[in-house]
Amino acid sequence: MNPLSSPLLTDHYQLMMLQSYLEQGMDERAVFEFFVRKLPPGRNFMVAAGLEQALDFLENLKFSPEELAWLTPRFPPAVIAYLEKFRFNGDVHAMPEGTVFFPDQPILRITAPLPQAQLVESRIMNLLHFETLIASKAARLVMVAPHKLLVDFGMRRAHGAEAGLLAARASYLAGFSGTATVLAGTLYGIPLFGTMAHSYIQAHEDEATAFEHFARCHPDRATLLIDTYDTETAATKVVALARKLRGEGIGIKGVRLDSGDLAAHARCVRQILNEGGLEKTTIFASGNLDEYRLRDLLSSAAPIDGFGVGTALDVSSDAPSLDCAYKLQEYGGKPRRKRSEGKATWPGRKQVYRSYSANGCMIGDVVALEENDPHDGQPLLMPIMRAGRRIHAHATLDQIRQRTLAEYARLPKAMTTLEMAAPYPVVISAALQILANELDAARVLNP
Amino acid sequence: MNPLSSPLLTDHYQLMMLQSYLEQGMDERAVFEFFVRKLPPGRNFMVAAGLEQALDFLENLKFSPEELAWLTPRFPPAVIAYLEKFRFNGDVHAMPEGTVFFPDQPILRITAPLPQAQLVESRIMNLLHFETLIASKAARLVMVAPHKLLVDFGMRRAHGAEAGLLAARASYLAGFSGTATVLAGTLYGIPLFGTMAHSYIQAHEDEATAFEHFARCHPDRATLLIDTYDTETAATKVVALARKLRGEGIGIKGVRLDSGDLAAHARCVRQILNEGGLEKTTIFASGNLDEYRLRDLLSSAAPIDGFGVGTALDVSSDAPSLDCAYKLQEYGGKPRRKRSEGKATWPGRKQVYRSYSANGCMIGDVVALEENDPHDGQPLLMPIMRAGRRIHAHATLDQIRQRTLAEYARLPKAMTTLEMAAPYPVVISAALQILANELDAARVLNP
The missing domain is CATH 3.20.20.70 (Aldolase class I)
Structure with missing residues (x-):
């Protein structure tokens, strides 16, 4: 068993929830998004990384005979039967690696049957969090x-x-x-x-x-x-x-x-x-x-x-972790919102639109709903995987590196130093705010 | 190739030095010690961990055909021939996992032909550093x-x-x-x-x-x-x-x-x-x-x-790394000392002796030379591996855990809180200080 690609590289609750989802027949399509809640102190932006490893993980995910043998005495036969055939066959949208991004912007979205999208949470976070952490730190040294x-x-x-x-x-x-x-x-x-x-x-x-x-x-x-x-x-x-x-x-x-x-x-x-x-x-x-x-x-x-x-x-010494999350934003076609104190999320499937000045400098982003909420600017989330398979050929690491260096050149000048700049403008679209309010209101009526 | 056990999990300079050692026939026994230079701010002690994984790495170390194929165009035939037969056949002394320890105390010593002891440096540090870091952090939460x-x-x-x-x-x-x-x-x-x-x-x-x-x-x-x-x-x-x-x-x-x-x-x-x-x-x-x-x-x-x-x-958030080192202390039977500014090391093969009060509380340690420098107290470094093979059967993780909990009970009371206590007494033996001075004097005479 290669520990780096094992599906058991997950939290125990993922398997406990999966068991319940199977019992309840809850296998409709779920949409999870990975985002960072806030910038580490002293930072102006982050650099998305780790997508390649996340895609490798999803494409190759299956339970080995040894893994199934370990699980068999611990879970009911129906769960084992499901895991024997387990493959990830969902869709992935993501910002390409090397994209500069900001808090509340999803850099990856997984759309898959709920048990699949849930099971992969722990390792997907583990990979995206760490590479994004290090790329964001390295960016400062490079600048x-x-x-x-x-x-x-x-x-x-x-x-x-x-x-x-x-x-x-x-x-x-x-x-x-x-x-x-x-x-x-x-x-x-x-x-x-x-x-x-x-x-x-x-x-x-x-x-x-x-x-x-x-x-x-x-x-x-x-x-x-x-x-x-x-x-x-x-x-x-x-x-x-x-x-x-x-x-x-x-x-x-x-x-x-x-x-x-x-x-x-x-x-x-x-x-x-x-x-x-x-x-x-x-x-x-x-x-x-x-x-x-x-x-x-x-x-x-x-x-x-x-x-x-x-x-x-x-170790990204000044900020050894990012406050990131992988949250359910939609299930069975309906948007979902977590309301926990200090940790509320923006619901629904989202897109990020980025605008540039005439000379190519980034001037502001809009986080909007993916559907029926059009905005000017370049959409940053792209379809990357469909039904469990990559859509495009791999970009080489050198191509990604060139793209990253081009991103730095488009940052507002004040953000390319170690000083804190004015926060980069990120607007939450009106439609997204309205949806969040609607979901909260429905929750109040039906607690 | 399993990346977690690959001998290529090393720094490039280790291979460059190995090439030179082989050219020069420098394969006498070298003694390297792993130690932490200083405590992270706010900490009173550290807990040794990672030995089990370090021993696994050493025992199973060999170059696979793919690894050799990658190396072949990059290094001379004599190096490849050496690496084809490479096994670690050195000795290891170490503090058992779970032992409480302090700065300047070696927790692991490797004695092996120089090219072997050098090549394994990077991964040995990587394993001991991280597990010791986390065990030391976890100790605070447990206390x-x-x-x-x-x-x-x-x-x-x-x-x-x-x-x-x-x-x-x-x-x-x-x-x-x-x-x-x-x-x-x-x-x-x-x-x-x-x-x-x-x-x-x-x-x-x-x-x-x-x-x-x-x-x-x-x-x-x-x-x-x-x-x-x-x-x-x-x-x-x-x-x-x-x-x-x-x-x-x-x-x-x-x-x-x-x-x-x-x-x-x-x-x-x-x-x-x-x-x-x-x-x-x-x-x-x-x-x-x-x-x-x-x-x-x-x-x-x-x-x-x-x-x-x-x-x-x-991530050991308050201290995501330890200032640790793996240093050559002896080569060909002669003690060695690094003199770099702010990073000088204590030369020679060392032992740590720990004394306890009548009621079993730790009261002070002596860092001494292993030979001809006897001191009272319990020696903390034990022979663990001889000629590349473990001497003892594995301790189970639960046995190690019990040993660690017993260690906490022997700590001075003031060190078992989150407050900074008076530094634990660690004395460098007179013989060790004299040896360091002698080596420095010889260096001044023959710069």
């Missing part, structure tokens, strides 16, 4: 350092293996240059980057020998880590090594700083390298970096060519 | 609510599938009662809990019918969610339903609150239930709970019997 090499270094402190892999994907999709995680390169074709660890230096009797071994092993590709003992001393060793190797036609690609005052070290090291004729040897920095440290380093004009960002990216 | 039912509800907002599964395991190990994640029940035997979702209520034409369907479907096991529309109105419906079903011998186990002022609602609902003769029907609460909200609810004596804790647990 702060748009012309720098940005590499995901975070797998070791990501929350498990899948988080490391999906963080590599989501950050690349959002504009990162690549990742250090080999398996993410293998699975998704993301460019791989790697330097060396302190242990490599420490395992050698002296630093200069370590540098030479690594440079000879990886001609023209070695990025040497120079902070294990003394950064500037190490930089002079790099210059000496480069002189020695030049005659053999071996170049040194770069050096990496990983501790201390990165801006000050970068300036000293740049000078040492330049005086040693290594103007083309790059300086790469890492070590507890986030978007604020990147901004400060760049605004101080520190001569750093690229950054490895680890933990802050892979 | 605040020791006699309540605590259930992990977090999979949907955990960072990917493995995070959801391992969070269920780590929180159960740390004293939780169970999880909602079905696959965690299947894989680890953790007790499963489930109630119902708002969508179940919404899919029905009215709430009372929804309650009745669910209660009949799950006799004596149904926990009814009562906040979809109006909590107190719903509670009166539960009373009416219980009366109706009593004659048929069907009981209702509990109700769940998920929004609003949980303490106020719990009091009203308790009264409604009691007046309706449902004194034994439990009240379960959920909705953005963390250890502080639990403490407040319990100190206000809110009549709540159990809690579902989701996002705050599964």
